[in-house]
Amino acid sequence: METLRSLVGDPAPFLATAWGRQACLLRPPAPLAPPVTLADVDAVLASGLLRIPYLELVSQGKALEQGDYTSAHHLIDRSFRGYADTAKVMGHLDSGATLLMRNIEHWHSGAAALVGRLGAELSRGVEAFLFVTPPGRKGFDSHRDDADVFVLQLHGSKRWQVHAVPEDGRWQSGPEPEPGPVQLETTVHAGEVLYVPRGAPHSAVGHTDGLSFHLSLTVRQPGTADLRTALTRRFDEGLELPPLPVDPVELRRTAAALLDHYRERLAGLTPEALCAAAETVSASKAGTASTGPHRTLANLAAALGG
Structure with a gap:
């Protein structure tokens, strides 16, 4: 449980009192080494290979039209749509939109390793999602997720409201216009972790002190x-x-x-x-993420004497 320990401290009291029951703000015993950085996001955007549905832009609860932040690539006399257009993405961020990047464990080795370790410890499928939110802005309105979520604040801070978990199994994931009383309202700063139980309605606003950048680890539960x-x-x-x-x-x-x-x-x-x-x-x-060593072309060249 070392990966879980790095997020919540002592796993025993967390699993006994919070897991699946109530939201809580956690301060890991040692500073978290960011598994992914803003530079990593810049690099994948600049590569020109990031494509829908791996990214989405939302603002004040509404998704932007995909064509507003993507472009087509032309290859071998064919046109392929849906690739992230860095200039357009940055323009929308300047205007207050939130950038969501889905399943970054598919292309980021550090996130893949983290997802793999946590999934093995909890015997659950785990996925990783990135959120970049400008100061004072909100991406999604109050909504429910069909997963337990660990929010790792990597840069800046964000103000959260989390409501109670459902009383029974008759609920749906997605927007929740009537979330009920607030159970936890808190600001999550860089290096801190917020735990949101499965089904608990929640929403967040970027703090006015700068850009907010967080990683959500979603832990899937059977239904x-x-x-x-x-x-x-x-x-x-x-x-x-x-x-x-x-x-x-x-x-x-x-x-x-x-x-x-x-x-x-x-x-x-x-x-x-x-x-x-x-x-x-x-x-x-949720798929699988390999936590073992990866072969590289450099390794292969060395082995072949190249």
Whole structure:
């Protein structure tokens, strides 16, 4: 639990009192080494290879039109749309828009390593999202996320309002115009971590002291859809039936075989086993991030004597 410890301090009291229950501001025992920097963001924007849906610009709760901050690349007599246009992106940031960069673990090795370690410790799928917000500006209105979120403030500060977690499972992720009473209102400064439980409505405004830059680590939890997927996969295991029965007799025989197969697959299946299978489904949605050493072209050249 060393990665979790670097975020929350002693994991035991955090998991016992806060996890899944209430938002809290955390001050790690040692200063966090930023896993990603503004220079990294500048570099990937300048590369010209960042493309929709890896980035989005939002302002005061509304998403900007993609064509307002992207351009087309022309290659081999073809046109490919949706690439980040650095000049346009920076122009919208100057005007107060928030830059969101999704799943940076797909292209940033430091974020990939962090996501991989935390996911292994929690046995959950973890993803990494970057937010760059100008002073005094808000990107998203109050909304719910279908994930527990660790907000790592890397530069500047941001003012947050977090509301209570849902009372039961009858809620949806997305905008929440009626979030209820505020449970926690706080300013998160560089080096601090905010924990937001799954489903708790929240919103944030960049502090007036400068640009806010934070990394959100989202920890996915299984839900009803994952239970259904896990059950369907169990039903399909070892199922061999004729795809097109030729007459009513064969159709009835196929129906009987299908029911027998389902009864056999259900026999002995416990809620605990189905939940465990659903956790695997949920984790797979976030993909995987390798935490081991990566081969490089320089390594290959050296090995070949080049």
